[in-house]
Amino acid sequence: QVQLVESGGDSVQAGGSLRLSCAASGDTYSRDCMGWFRQVSGKEREKVAALSTVGGTPYYVDSVKGRFTISQDSAKSTLYLQMNSLKPEDTAMYYCAAAERWMGICQQYNFWGQGTQVTVSS
Numbered sequence: 559q560v561q562l563v564e565s566g567g568d569s570v571q572a573g574g575s576l577r578l579s580c581a582a583s584g585d586t587y588s589r590d591c592m593g594w595f596r597q598v599s600g601k602e603r604e605k606v607a608a609l610s611t612v613g614g615t616p617y618y619v620d621s622v623k624g625r626f627t628i629s630q631d632s633a634k635s636t637l638y639l640q641m642n643s644l645k646p647e648d649t650a651m652y653y654c655a656a657a658e659r660w661m662g663i664c665q666q667y668n669f670w671g672q673g674t675q676v677t678v679s680s
Contacts, residue, residue, distance in 0.1 A: 567674030
């Protein structure tokens with residue numbers, strides 16, 4: 559099993575920055591793919607950014623391209639999301655998620671953290 563714990567969420571003003579962290583533990587193979595999602599009450603959960611442990615091009619949803627950066631520590635135990643130039647529309651609960659890579663393809667994200675709240679005021 560995999561356990562994910564997010565931290566770093568806060569309330570900031572528009573234009574500010576935050577760095578979210580996701581501490582990961584458990585089976586490494588089950589978290590070959592990791593990413594960040596966010597969700598606003600009443601709306602569907604949205605994939606924000608994703609990075610696999612075997613290289614490739616990181617994924618970013620169009621609305622955060624150029625502002626957010628996903629990264630991972632060398633030990634692959636912590637996932638980060640650096641968020642710059644924050645906008646009110648970035649306000650959401652942010653979740654860390656993990657998935658298994660099978661035959662070169664990231665599978666469904668089956669493991670989720672508890673979420674960390676990001677609030678951006680105008």
